[in-house]
Amino acid sequence: MANSINCNKCNSDGSPLLDVTSTAGLKQIAVLGMPNTGKSTFFNRLTGANASVGNWPGITVDLMAAKIKLGQQETQVVDLPGIYDLRGFSEDEEVVRKFLESNPVHLVIIILNAAQLDRQISLALQIKHIGLPALLLLNMADEAPKFGVQIEPESIARHLEMPVVQMSAKYGQGYAQARNSIVAQLGRQSEPMLAGKIDKNLVTDAEFATEMGALLQDGFHVSAEFKETITTKIDRVLLHPVFGLPIFFGLMYLMFQMVYTIGKPLQDGLNSGVEWFKTAAVEPALSFLPKFPHDLLIDGLYGGMATVAAFLPVIWIFFICMAIVEDSGYLSRSAYLMDAFMERLGLDGRSFVMSLMGFGCNVPAIMGLRVMRSPALRLLSMLVIPFSLCSARLNVFIFMTTALFNANVAPLVLFSLYLFSFAAAILTAFIFKGKYPNQEPLILELPPYRFPTVRQMLLRAWSETKHFLRFSWRFIIFGVVAIWLCNNLPTNVEPASAGTISGEIGRALQPILGPIGINPKLSVALIFGFIAKEIVLGGLAVIYATKQDAGLAGAIAKEIDWVQAYSFMLFTLLYVPCLSTVAVIKAESKSIKFAVMGVLWSLVLAWSASFIFYQGARLLGF
Incomplete structure (x- = not known):
């Protein structure tokens, strides 16, 4: 079942409400990624910020979606909440699981931070194991060299069994290649797919760790001569314990x-x-x-x-x-x-x-x-x-x-x-x-400083x-x-x-x-x-x-x-x-x-x- 947009109702905050109905010929893309990876920046660039807020079958929260034309194909792009793990227990992680289990998609676009791939690649591996057609976009590729990071996309693509494209959603570098890859993947996927029960499709922690270690050894390298970046210098001042x-x-x-x-x-x-x-x-x-x-x-x-x-x-x-x-x-x-x-x-x-x-x-x-x-x-x-x-x-x-x-x-x-x-x-x-x-600990990733365009x-x-x-x-x-x-x-x-x-x-x-x-x-x-x-x-x-x-x-x-x-x-x-x-x-x-x-x-x-x-x-x- 694919979805179309009918914004003739409103959510509790006054924004348009999506009326989710079946429409033949409309393909569906889900955009998935960790927080602070530029997922929303890519979504806005791809859709022109032409998005509405709507509800979805089996899901109690609202999601961002936009209907656009990719190649010759009418497509709906859905921006899912930023998550760290498909096996997590937060409400956003539950939302993503329910969406993928109950809404067939033609493609999952995974957005990860290229400079932090060693901590984020697990999400792409999970998508591989649940069997959904996917494309990995390594965002912020322009920042990776500043952290001494060298990436080999071909090796990563071979391990993940999905195309891998490096890009910068902020500045548009590699965006044309990413868009062309999306269009090509949609052309190959004639029927949408469901994730099924995600927990049952994921491998054991030991198998997962072995597979992730092999992937990082082949496709992700950090220079031993990593130099202090401008971010660490600024943080010495702005994160000073007193000032x-x-x-x-x-x-x-x-x-x-x-x-x-x-x-x-x-x-x-x-x-x-x-x-x-x-x-x-x-x-x-x-x-x-x-x-x-x-x-x-x-x-x-x-x-x-x-x-x-x-x-x-x-x-x-x-x-x-x-x-x-x-x-x-x-x-x-x-x-x-x-x-x-x-x-x-x-x-x-x-x-x-x-x-x-x-x-x-x-x-x-x-x-x-x-x-x-x-x-x-x-x-x-x-x-x-x-x-x-x-x-x-x-x-x-x-x-x-x-x-x-x-x-x-x-x-x-x-x-x-x-x-x-x-x-x-x-x-x-x-x-x-x-x-x-409350006893819940705070886990926080500090992104490098970036001035918005x-x-x-x-x-x-x-x-x-x-x-x-x-x-x-x-x-x-x-x-x-x-x-x-x-x-x-x-x-x-x-x-x-x-x-x-x-x-x-x-x-x-x-x-x-x-x-x-x-x-x-x-x-x-x-x-x-x-x-x-x-x-x-x-x-x-x-x-x-x-x-x-x-x-x-x-x-x-x-x-x-x-x-x-x-x-x-x-x-x-x-x-x-x-x-x-x-x-x-x-x-x-x-x-x-x-x-x-x-x-x-x-x-x-x-x-x-x-x-x-x-x-x-x-x-x-x-």
């Missing part, structure tokens, strides 16, 4: 400074553009409408969406910076640096990395916890990750810091919020580690920005329209006044939110922000639409001071994660009780932190 962590946080601060320095002028230009378009085109086109629907479309829908859209350049630059941090190999090193500290909290370095991934979006970061074998470690990490400052919150914070703080102070304020997110995660882990004890950075930034737009627009539209209606109903009272629905809601929440400096208008935005944090900024644009003569930033700055603004940002950072994140936590933990407990804890922590800050600042005379 490593301060350097890491210093580099993160420089990243936020860069986001402001480059992104702010772009944001201002786009904001001017959407305002000009509103005046020149949108308002004249809708001038025939009665006042109520006219204001709904202009001040509600267009105003809210335009405010969020103006921050897309900042989001785009942020993801370019994160691509550099991740693809350079520095992210793995941050896990190494933090592992000893995280272990004291019942976590490990992977939890820290996933928290950093949560800076983009909490949903995929939580889903990435499947690589952890320990259920307790996954649950504790699920409580921690929602405090990561995601891109949706970043929009709100950049706006508020720009409105209430000068250009020199704003990056420092934003950086302090990231530090608060780490502090909240640390406190949460410390409090709950006794309830979720411009193409990689742009593709990553575009992919993440596109996901942000695709996922958030429907929530933003619903939220800003709902807030505008609350702000303008009933029609016989002044908009945004105490007599409107939003006024009533804000006034009802004042006994709770008043002590932390959040006024009724900000309260309404927070309520709808539970659906998606993107709504908070769009909601503020709608709520303060009656004062657009001063601009949104000016209108807010007239009503609140910097202490209230910081308290509002602190509460937004820590309070209930978005609805999608809560849904994923419930699905991954398989417990409604756990998800509810996580929501209640975040609310208590958010209110307590904001209360201490706001009341403390007022006592000090601010």
Whole structure:
């Protein structure tokens, strides 16, 4: 059975859901490899990043897939999770086994790091023994000589009984040969094959060790004159036991400074553009409408969406910076640096990395916890990750810091919020580690340093920005329209006044939110922000639409001071994660009780932190 894509449904994170149905003539490729071997880089180069997320028969997780044409053949390429061993016990290894056992494939493409072949070739040997048609791509071949590694592809191919191609997915060296080999292999394989029961097809450990030793002796050689590489020299500084962590946080601060320095002028230009378009085109086109629907479309829908859209350049630059941090190999090193500290909290370095991934979006970061074998470690990490400052919150914070703080102070304020997110995660882990004890050791491979290509950075930034737009627009539209209606109903009272629905809601929440400096208008935005944090900024644009003569930033700055603004940002950072994140936590933990407990804890922590800050600042005379 081959598979085709029908993206007419959505996953829990808002991405397209694959409808897996039988289609004659469509060939299927599975891309398999160990973590940090460039598997995703090759997948994106092969498919043009034209991938969707979908579910598969017998598998409880989502996989990346793309439908492309190879030669004259329509082909679906499926990117499987990175694994170390087909006999492993992690959830990702179980996913790969189930996929190969239940989904016939015409070809398995194995991606391994050429410089680390002695530690990775076992995966290719396992594929050989389960009898699937395969092609081995030795990626990062350009780096192998730097480590004194010499490879003989012909000897390796003879032992594995499959074609072997050396390449660099990053720079494209050898890619044409790899693609031609894929097309040739597909042409030879007319019928798809199942792996059968994988465990039964694998040989004993003794036989496996003998076969692997013979393969490495013939096809893999390391020079005795191996010289110190640039990676080891850099690691002496960046992984220093004393200075490593301060350097890491210093580099993160420089990243936020860069986001402001480059992104702010772009944001201002786009904001001017959407305002000009509103005046020149949108308002004249809708001038025939009665006042109520006219204001709904202009001040509600267009105003809210335009405010969020103006921050897309900042989001785009942020993801370019994160691509550099991740693809350079520095992210793995941050896990190494933090592992000893995280272990004291019942976590490990992977939890820290996933928290950093949560800076983009909490949903995929939580889903990435499947690589952890320990259920307790996954649950504790699920409580921690929602405090990561995601891109949706970043929009709100950049706006508020720009409105209430000068250009020199704003990056420092934003950086302090990231530090608060780490502090909240640390406190949460410390409090709950006794309830979720973990004994699983961390096994971590540090890749050599690589600076991503411009193409990689742009593709990553575009992919993440596109996901942000695709996922958030429907929530933003619903939220800003709902807030505008609350702000303008009933029609016989002044908009945004105490007599409107939003006024009533804000006034009802004042006994709770008043002590932390959040006024009724900000309260309404927070309520709808539970659906998606993107709504908070769009909601503020709608709520303060009656004062657009001063601009949104000016209108807010007239009503609140910097202490209230910081308290509002602190509460937004820590309070209930978005609805999608809560849904994923419930699905991954398989417990409604756990998800509810996580929501209640975040609310208590958010209110307590904001209360201490706001009341403390007022006592000090601010």
